[in-house]
Amino acid sequence: MTSEKGLKRYGRLYGSSMVMDTLYRQLERVAATDATVLLEGESGTGKELIAQSLHSASGRADQQFVAVNCGAIPDHLIEAALFGHEKGSFTGAVRQQTGYFEHASGGTLFLDEITEMPCDMQVKLLRVLESGSFHRVGGSEPVNVDVRLIAATNRSLLQSVQDGKLRQDLMYRLAVFPIRVPPLRERGQDIELLARHFLQELNTQAGTSKQFSHSAIDALRHYAWPGNVRELKNIVHRAYILSADLVHLDAPATSGAARMRLSNGTLSFPVGTPLADAQRELIMATLHHFSGNKRLTASALGISVKTLYNRLKEY
Numbered sequence: 001m002t003s004e005k006g007l008k009r010y011g012r013l014y015g016s017s018m019v020m021d022t023l024y025r026q027l028e029r030v031a032a033t034d035a036t037v038l039l040e041g042e043s044g045t046g047k048e049l050i051a052q053s054l055h056s057a058s059g060r061a062d063q064q065f066v067a068v069n070c071g072a073i074p075d076h077l078i079e080a081a082l083f084g085h086e087k088g089s090f091t092g093a094v095r096q097q098t099g100y101f102e103h104a105s106g107g108t109l110f111l112d113e114i115t116e117m118p119c120d121m122q123v124k125l126l127r128v129l130e131s132g133s134f135h136r137v138g139g140s141e142p143v144n145v146d147v148r149l150i151a152a153t154n155r156s157l158l159q160s161v162q163d164g165k166l167r168q169d170l171m172y173r174l175a176v177f178p179i180r181v182p183p184l185r186e187r188g189q190d191i192e193l194l195a196r197h198f199l200q201e202l203n204t205q206a207g208t209s210k211q212f213s214h215s216a217i218d219a220l221r222h223y224a225w226p227g228n229v230r231e232l233k234n235i236v237h238r239a240y241i242l243s244a245d246l247v248h249l250d251a252p253a254t255s256g257a258a259r260m261r262l263s264n265g266t267l268s269f270p271v272g273t274p275l276a277d278a279q280r281e282l283i284m285a286t287l288h289h290f291s292g293n294k295r296l297t298a299s300a301l302g303i304s305v306k307t308l309y310n311r312l313k314e315y
């Protein structure tokens, strides 16, 4: 853990709050081991950044870090994507192909959105983790690889097990070292520190010296940040672009967000709210409602999962 100007960090992870301090200590302890880590935290809390930081702090740092989003791969392709396939194993398999496990050989494999993996694949994954080897689709020879596994979900683990989205036996196998990543609203003092850090990064990149206005800091403090650090980073970026020397967040950057109210599952905002703001808030509120489940969110909003991913990336 290092500290600069009161802002503590671990790898590329910043934050000085008590909860982050506890998190850094957990990460320091587990990084050097080969233990499987299971990250549980809301969307935008920094799970992927943590996985990367763990990899960089481990003895595997000079090998590959491979991130796989289990929710973004169609069910019928996931086995071949993870374990590879032999030539001719299915229509279109014109040559042998290695999968993510082999790509990550010697390094770290990050299985994101593990609860989106179909149940039969979860059984296969468990078997691979227990035996230490797997077969490529259509292959007869077992393949052995040395991979450190980190898995993540933005849903509640217990709820996922109860809902039948995550097999309990797989959860126990993955949760050798479980880590809960706290939402931004639980690290109040970090909001301003992170905002200043992101603004500083932008200033350094562009050779500017923009500062937040008083009302901007106020707006930061009074917002609930359902999209967590990702939302904060993007709002600062947008405000930076829109502002001159003094960076304002009250208008127009967070105006929509600040004026919109979420209560009892109903989102309300004034006539004349910019469409882009309304859309962003609706997407984030729906994602929150479905505990971060992107398939349910996309289906409720009537858009494809891919479109949802694109929007979230923008935000």
Ligand SMILES: Nc1ncnc2c1ncn2[C@@H]1O[C@H](COP(=O)(O)OP(=O)(O)OP(=O)(O)O)[C@@H](O)[C@H]1O
Binding pocket: 012, 013, 014, 015, 041, 042, 043, 044, 045, 046, 047, 048, 049, 050, 153, 154, 229, 230, 233
């Ligand atoms: N503590 C932090 N310090 C600096 N940047 C952070 C921190 N946490 C998150 N970020 C930044 O916020 C953004 C979102 O982080 P990340 O992608 O790791 O979240 P996530 O938990 O994986 O989200 P999702 O569940 O939606 O995939 C990234 O741009 C990341 O760099």
Ligand SMILES: [Mg+2]
Binding pocket: 047, 048, 112
């Ligand atoms: Mg992620």
